[in-house]
Amino acid sequence: GDSVTQMEGPVTLSEEAFLTINCTYTATGYPSLFWYVQYPGEGLQLLLKATKADDKGSNKGFEATYRKETTSFHLEKGSVQVSDSAVYFCAPLSGGYNKLIFGAGTRLAVHP
């Protein structure tokens, strides 16, 4: 079945450091891909998306590129801030377009 593998956390960085959170998936066809973020004590917020191969999703300085050949959707940010501290979830949409398949989540902690 469809599945997602995210790099394990926690990821601890200093402010202004470069961030990469790896995500690879197995899925039927070429699903839309999403990154969601969960700030402490809050729900899931859509961070960015890509709907087809080579698309780049971006939002709030975060980027991720849909790599069909490696079935990956790695999240990057050039300069993280303390306010980026949260749990990040990679989530492809299943082949039936009805459900998101979530990775285990990667906790990011950014220190001043």
Added chain:
Amino acid sequence: EPEVTQTPSHQVTQMGQEVILRCVPISNHLYFYWYRQILGQKVEFLVSFYNNEISEKSEIFDDQFSVERPDGSNFTLKIRSTKLEDSAMYFCASSEAPGDEQYFGPGTRLTVT
């Protein structure tokens, strides 16, 4: 900005009791979903709902679970007889169309004692 809302934010119930979790999806959305997240674990899909019917459900969504859209705005998840292992955060989500981004509510934390 439109958002998905959920009530209550926290529900405590005794094992064997029925609970109803409520959600108000974004008003022009037609597709609705429930997910859950057991503490420290992944977010798991439970069910999707469109046009007053279940579109897809997971193995978790057994006969103890049901969903309903009782009126034009609410979308509910009922657990008939709660078990300890039902303790989790339950998230409602909605989307405008299949394949579109899903917008999540803040969640209801269900604690079964």
